[in-house]
Amino acid sequence: MDVILNPKELDEPELKTFTENKVKCSLKRLFWLVRKIKVSYSLVHQSKTGCNQNCLIEFQTFDHQQIEVSVTARDKRTALDMGLKRVYKHVQKIFHKAQKYGRLSKQVHA
Secondary structure, X not given: OEEEEOOOOOOOHHHHHHHHHHHHHHOHHHHHHEEEEEEEEEEOOOOOOOOOEEEEEEXXXXXXXXXXXXXXXXXXXXXXXXXXXXXXXXXXXXXXXXXXXXXXXXXXXX
């Protein structure tokens, strides 16, 4: 699994390592189903609420499906956590469909 970060939004070096570790840790046992994951942060201008940090997570699965998840929260770490929860749910669905329709062997383990 390749973790790609957009360097122009990452002004803090510890945020880069935090993002990489959080991505690898949060996918747990299903990380081998994801080929590439790209994380980028941005600032939402003219937000009427206190939530002004946007996290966009794009990932490509083993069968070349590309999925994007976008989350807006108060800070970058919270946005990343919420986005990775959604990513994990999507990867679980893809894994169960692949097992159900015979694209993967049920004996495959990471």
